[in-house]
Amino acid sequence: MVGSVRPRPLILIAVPDGPHPALAAFCAVPGFETLIVHTGGSALRALYKHRPDGLILSLRLPGLDPWELLERVRDMSDLPIAVVDQVYRVADAARALEAGADDYLTPDLSRRLYGPLLRARLRRAVESAPQPASLIEDGLFTLDLSAHEAVLAGHWLDLTPTEFALLAALVRHPGQVLSADQLLRMVWDLPADSDASRVKYTVLRLRRKIARTTGAQPPIETVRGVGYRYPGPGRPVRPVQD
Incomplete structure (x- = not known):
């Protein structure tokens, strides 16, 4: 979501009904945010919309x-995945691990072991994932991603969160x-068939x-019928093709 900052890792839990008591105990741990869904389709939509930091996937989904x-x-990302049955x-177990799961767990494990093991595996995976740089x-351009501040050639730009997110995506x-x-x-977390006019008018x-603040031509190109491009520093901005 535009401009959002996630204070804790988000774990998506995809289970058929209510979570197993061991998973319910996992959900109560303060170190994680959890989101529970109950169908494969809703899990896929949540993956695209919320971009979780880990996935717990039931084979009964x-x-x-x-x-x-x-x-x-697994084809889309290196997201940590724990399969449960x-x-x-x-x-x-062999099929899950070969398909890219990081763990295969069942309630056969002791209740005292199940939750701590699951948390330890997900925590290690989340903490080892590379964190995006906060400064570009x-x-x-100088973009402070944590403060949502943008400076262009010494000029501070007064941007909305959406305008900043769009500029950051291009830069x-x-x-x-x-x-x-x-x-x-990238900017709105919307599917590809959404109204593209919001991109056009945000670019505008x-x-x-940028032009009003700097008095210069904005370094954002329109490539007709294709999209938008930031040419990068030291490269001349081509004529706009609107």
Whole structure:
């Protein structure tokens, strides 16, 4: 979500009904935020919308096949995944681990061991994940991602959270054309078939603010029929193709 800062890791728990008592105890631990969903489809939507830091996936999940969901998640990211089931099966354990799960756990484990083991595995995975840099400096822009402050060639830009997030997405990909669909996902957390006009008008407002503040041509290009590009420092801005 635009401008949001997550104070604690978010763990998505995808289980068929209510969580097993051991999982319920895990949810009560203050070190994590948890989000519980009950179908494969809702799990997939939550993965795109909330970008969790870890996934607990039940093999009994209805809807989208949990094996397919596991493979799709692993194809998309290195998200820590713990697969859980009602009983321990060697074949399922091997299949889950080969498909990319980091753990395979069942209630056969002692209640006292189940929760601490799950938390330890997820905590290690979350803490070892690389954290995004909080400051971007490329010789033209200076972006403080934690404070949501942007400076262009010595000029402070008064931007809304959405305008800042859009600018950060472009500056992070110098020379690359980003389509409206890509920007909808990166900035608004919206699916590709959403209204692309919000991208167009946010770019327009961003350009106007940059031009008004600096008195210079904004370093954001429109590539007609494709998307938008920040050329990067030291590169001439091409004529706008609106």
